[in-house]
Amino acid sequence: MISEPLVLGIETSCDETGVGIVRGATLLADEVASSIDEHARFGGVVPEIASRAHLEAMVPTIERACAVAKVKLSDMDAIAVTGGPGLVGALLVGTASAKALALALGIPVFAVNHLAGHLVVDELEHGPLPDSVIGLLVSGGHSSLVQMAGSDFQSLGATLDDAAGEAFDKVARLLGLPFPGGPWIDEVARSGDERAIAFPRGLTAAQDGAANRLNFSFSGLKTAVARWVKQQEQAGTGVSVPDVAASFQEAVVDVLTQKALAACQDTGIEHLVIGGGVAANSRLRALALERAARIGVSVRIPRPVLCTDNGAMIAALGSRLLVRGATASDLSFATTSVLPIETVVLNVLN
């Protein structure tokens, strides 16, 4: 078994064409081509536009990553690629390319779980993860709590409706902020008062019960923000966008951090890693560190550029699997729009 494998990772689950190269847990290149500007006027990612952009960007992005890493494709020990979840048409461009590279170079291909990649990417910044760690995954499509041990991922809880990032996008649109809304809310909230409006914290009341202790719900919050804005407008009192943004953001990160630390306490695991696009949120990062320190839990969050979708996270996960002796995917593997976090690597799903 190679201890420091050279792995190229390809990510095309949404609008970013990402190619990363790692040697073991060392990041050598992380190149991303985004088609987000082409989607902005539609208020969301358009699958056909994303798929076309992936195909145009795929080979140039691979070449750029190799140039930055100063390695040749023929040096690779393995290819890793996002097998799901994501937009199937977009995933197919990356997986077709990955299969072709693996077959042409005579090396294994690992079709991996995008969600697991968001958590494992932290190894590129902070070194190997502890043997047991709680993962909080927060992105536009997912809000989940995961217990990770080696290559074994177990779901502890998930959102029952909207994902955290989805709530950010919807509230941003309500406040007239551009798409994607997450970074804008973060920015605008800096000059607002997070205690100005008491928005609801979903599934945190005693009557929500033990079954939902580690689950999330953000649709009620989104509705509450919409109702509040409408009431203010009808009353003619005006809306302070910074105050609404800050109060909404506080409600989201309050719930996320509470539940992540509850998962640590329930399992007795003293390490938390946070990943996904929403992990770039400055208030989430600050509040998680502050609250975890109080109960002696260590928190790891990759730097913001590694939180968004990228190829490095896929390469990092591929490297981790290869080092741990995981079985590679068969060339006939199928991509899938829905993939539970427990399935870290796809073999043949037919």
Add this chain to the structure above:
Amino acid sequence: MILLALDTASAATSVALVDGDVILKFARHVDARHHAELLAPMIASVVAGCAVDAVVCGVGPGPYTGLRVGVATAQSLALAWQVPVVGICSLDAVAYAARAAGVTGEFIAAIDARRNEVYWARYGDHRLAGPFVNRPGELDPQLLTLPWVGVGADPQYPDATALAQLAMPLLLAEVPLAERITRLAIHGTDDGATAKQLGHKQLLPPYPLYVRRPDAVAGAKA
């Protein structure tokens, strides 16, 4: 010169390994929904360790999802092997196969575009018009008096051996252009410059002939 040709523009996934006029290996599966699962294992068994000098890819028109699987595969194989990759209009392959099967004079070659539409082009000695996409009802009735190949009749599908046979003389005649073709494949857009320089309409950059504009329906992010 050994060519690997592949096409995924229709319900068929086809792969051929060709040396000059000799077809070394050929494989075809008809399954409109599984190009992505079928293609790579088929290539692996067809190539089987043989050194390939160039990759030829059917660039449609055809339903996009399968088409992109073929084009992404061809581009990435060429990148890893460091060989040229070129595109051939998949309707040209239908036409070539039709000629080989004895169709004469003017005719229409067509590929199912789903959603009750058809991709088509008109052929005589060479491609006279197209490719286009239309509902059958929109077509000029005069076109319907010509023979149609590729819809409901054999040769129904583009064939990788036809692609290879179309590309072979062009690639053999224009070896100095191979590097330019590779660069075009990697960095270029579909301006047809290489095809024009080759004095022939059949060789294209390895990018899909979409014909339609994209549908714009937004979704969520994972």
